[in-house]
Amino acid sequence: MKQALLIILDSVGIGHAPDAADFGDEGANTLGHLRGTIPGFDLPHLDAAGLQACEGLAAGQDPDLSTTLSFGCLTEISPGKDTVTGHWELAGALLERPFATFARFPDQLVAEMEALTGESFLGNYARSGTVILEELGTEHLRTGRPILYTSADSVIQIAAHEAVVPVPRLYQICEALRPLADRERIGRIIARPFLGEPGAFERTANRHDFAMRPPATVLNRLEAAGVETIGVGKIRDIFSGSGITRAIPTKDNAEGCAAMDQLLAEAPQNPRLIFTNLVDFDSLFGHRRDPAGYARALREFDDWFGTLLPRLDEETLLIITADHGNDPTWSGTDHTRERVPLLVKRPGAARNLGVRSSYADVAATLAEWFGVGMDRLAGEPF
Helix, strand or coil, X not given: CCEEEEEEECCCCCCECCCHHHHCCXXXXXXXXXXXXXXXXXXXXXXXXXXXXXXXXXXCCCCCCCCCCEEEEECCCCCCCCHHHHHHHHXXXXXXXXXXXXXXXXXXXXXXXXXXXXXXXXXXXXXCHHHHHHHXXXXXXXXXXXXXXECCCCEEEEEEECCCXXXXXXXXXXXXXXXXXXXXXXXXXXXXXXXXXXXXXEEXXXXXXXXXXXXXXXXXXXXXXXXXXXXXXXXXHHCCCCCCXXXXXXXCHHHHHHHHHHHHHCCCCCCEEEEEEECHHHXXXXXXXXXXXXXXXXXXXXXXXXHHHHHCCCXXXXXXXXXXXXXXXXXXXXCECECEEEEXXXXXXXXXXXXECCCCHHHHHHHHHHCCCCCCCCCCCC
C-alpha cells in the first residue's frame, strides 16, 4: 500500500535565502553556524543520507554525489518566514501578501478583543514568551488578567497560569478571537498555558494554535482521493484541520518520533500520508538562541533517523525538509529567512534534485506519488 512520510524539522535552515536581506537575515545559517560553533558536532546518519550535500547546494557549491538519499534544497516564494506561511507553501498554497504583524495591537482592536471575550488583558507588546512571563507573570497571578503579547511573526499569543485560567477557558478565549484575527490577516492565535511560581514559571505542553483556515492545499486533494492524511504534532493546528483526517498531538520531538514508530509498525489499510512537525528545534532552542540545545536535539533526531531507513519499503516515499530557519547564533529571537534542506527516499538511485524554486514542489511531488491532480496548486514535482 502506497504511503508517504513527510517530516518537517521545524526551523532547520541551511543558509540565507536570496531575499534574506529584505528580512534582515543576510548571513543567517542555522545548520552551518551550529557546525561552526559546537565542537565535535556531527550528524553521521543525516550527513550520509545527503544533508551536507543539501548545504553545499544552498551555498552554490558542487556537492558530493555519494549519498544514500536524493538531495536538494528548497527556496520559499511566499513573503514570510513564519510557521504557517512555510507549511502552507509546502502543501501547495502560496501567499501573495504577508500576514499582518504588529509591535503592539491597536487600542481599538484590543477593545474588540476584550468585548468579545469578556477579559481585560495585560501586556500588549512584542516579547519572547519566557521573558513576558518574567515581566507580567506575577501581575497575572495577582489580577487574574490573561497576558496578551505578540512577536515578529503574525500571531496573537495569550498566556495564562493553568491554576488561574483553566486550559479549556484559555482555548475558549483564543477561539473567540479567530474571526477578528481573520479580519486583520493574523496567521495564528496561540494559547500559552504555564505553571509555577514567580521566578520559576514554565510553559506547559498544553499549547494550542488556532490558525487561519488555509486555501485549498494538496491535503484536501489527497483526502478527496481517499488518502488518509495523518497530522503528527502541530500539523492539524497549522492547517486548522483542513485536509487532515486524523491528528496525533505531541508534546515534543520524542513523542513525534514515537508516534511515527507506531504508525510505521502498522499495516496501512489505505494509502496514507504521515505529515509530522518536530517543533523542539524551533520552540526550545531556536527562539531561545541556545546553540548547544539545538545541536543536542539534532543529534537525537539523527540517532532516530539511523533506525528509520531500514523500515521503509519501496511503496514508501520519504521527504525530510523544514519550514524556515531559526539560527540560534543570530541576533534577536525570531525566525530567519533561509533555504531549507530536501532529503528524499523513493524507488531508484539517489540523485541531485537541485535548488528548487518553491517549497510547493513538495506538494506537487506528493500529488504525483499518489496520482491526484494538483488543479490550481503551485509546485513542480521532483
